[in-house]
Amino acid sequence: MNSLSATDTTSVSPSTVDSSATVADPAAIDTSAALDLALPTADDANDIAPGLVTLRRALHENVEVGLDLPITQKLVLEAIEGLDVEVSTGENLSSIVVVLRGGARKTDSTGVVPAVLLRGDMDGLPVTEATGFDFAATSGRMHACGHDLHTAGLVGALKLLHRDRETLPGDVVFMFQPGEEGFDGAGKMIDEGVLDAAGPRVKAAFGIHVSADADLGVVSSRPGPYMAAFSKMTITVNGKGTHASRPATGKDPIQVGAMLVGQLQEYVSRRFDIFDPLVVTVGQFNGGTAPNVIPDVAQLVVSVRSFSDEATTRAEAELPQLVTELVAAHGLEADVDYERVLPPTINNDGEADFFLETFADLFGADRAVERANPIPGSEDFSRVLERVPGAYGHFGAALPNLPVDEREANHSPRARHSDDGLADQALFLAHLAGRKLAQLAQN
Numbered sequence: 001m002n003s004l005s006a007t008d009t010t011s012v013s014p015s016t017v018d019s020s021a022t023v024a025d026p027a028a029i030d031t032s033a034a035l036d037l038a039l040p041t042a043d044d045a046n047d048i049a050p051g052l053v054t055l056r057r058a059l060h061e062n063v064e065v066g067l068d069l070p071i072t073q074k075l076v077l078e079a080i081e082g083l084d085v086e087v088s089t090g091e092n093l094s095s096i097v098v099v100l101r102g103g104a105r106k107t108d109s110t111g112v113v114p115a116v117l118l119r120g121d122m123d124g125l126p127v128t129e130a131t132g133f134d135f136a137a138t139s140g141r142m143h144a145c146g147h148d149l150h151t152a153g154l155v156g157a158l159k160l161l162h163r164d165r166e167t168l169p170g171d172v173v174f175m176f177q178p179g180e181e182g183f184d185g186a187g188k189m190i191d192e193g194v195l196d197a198a199g200p201r202v203k204a205a206f207g208i209h210v211s212a213d214a215d216l217g218v219v220s221s222r223p224g225p226y227m228a229a230f231s232k233m234t235i236t237v238n239g240k241g242t243h244a245s246r247p248a249t250g251k252d253p254i255q256v257g258a259m260l261v262g263q264l265q266e267y268v269s270r271r272f273d274i275f276d277p278l279v280v281t282v283g284q285f286n287g288g289t290a291p292n293v294i295p296d297v298a299q300l301v302v303s304v305r306s307f308s309d310e311a312t313t314r315a316e317a318e319l320p321q322l323v324t325e326l327v328a329a330h331g332l333e334a335d336v337d338y339e340r341v342l343p344p345t346i347n348n349d350g351e352a353d354f355f356l357e358t359f360a361d362l363f364g365a366d367r368a369v370e371r372a373n374p375i376p377g378s379e380d381f382s383r384v385l386e387r388v389p390g391a392y393g394h395f396g397a398a399l400p401n402l403p404v405d406e407r408e409a410n411h412s413p414r415a416r417h418s419d420d421g422l423a424d425q426a427l428f429l430a431h432l433a434g435r436k437l438a439q440l441a442q443n
């Protein structure tokens, strides 16, 4: 296993953040106060990397889906056994919340001991794996989204920070989350109190997502809107079935449904600002049983992606009305069910800068990319960032030396994520938490 090494030629050793440290953003860490914060080095991370790879592969092979991940939970609990931390598990899902108490805790400007949250999601997908890995799952489930790496990386960050815990000026909450893939595990963990697990609400939150088709070890993020909100609209067009040869004796819901497919795009292109866009896709269109029958009913299920609260709210108010009235104009009736599934993932501007600067400081500016545009996928870490300032970003995990045209994206049965970046993932997360606590404790 080859760990990527942290660059240490142009920047300071990440081992200590003290008055001699030069970071990419001098404001990122106030070096004037007398904090004696020790943070892990690349060597520390490389020391634990083999154990993280073993854990990642065990998680991969034993992948589970949804909110109940008993084997995954057990593997994580075993991996962190013996650490001097507070561990609790979820009531309604197999989550794990770990609180690491700093040994140099001090109150911040708001009079509380600051806490910072790091998150890793743990669930897989109902995909039959075709990676050819010797640790591939054979259960019809797969870590096709790379959450096995998120879990192992978070365990790594915990181990690294635990080693230096006596110098931490605050607490770190580790959020091991089931059910990211459509189960709102983040929302459920928030309901069970993860944001307040340390006592006072966490002051900042960070997470990363691996990408199977992005260059290994390159991180990307951006301030502001980062990932889309997801809403789901289910349209039932109620017509009147009849013989296919005599449509005038019925009301054809397929014809009217097909009209809606086109009209939805007219709505998007004429009514929304291209700089605060909406993406509407009819992902399911079901109706009919035979070529010579006009059915009673057709159903369309539509996904709506948006990047701001304003666009999300407008679409929710306008789309059901548009659909209902268009269908009525043709003499049929529509039932529309509209559901907000996830809010947009919005990075705090300052925290997104801190996120990229911390990575650049550790591993070199050439490996930290500020994205020009948000990503149109959705993510339930949005629920955390709705409540707490923080940042989310992506971490390239393509197999080293794999040509770009042979890489497959997350969720593909052939998505192959490298674990060569695990040491860096763990080191990065550990520094995000440690350096943020240092900032908070000095303000």
Ligand SMILES: [Zn+2]
Binding pocket: 145, 181, 410, 411
């Ligand atoms: Zn996914």
Ligand SMILES: [Zn+2]
Binding pocket: 145, 146, 147, 180, 209
């Ligand atoms: Zn994912």
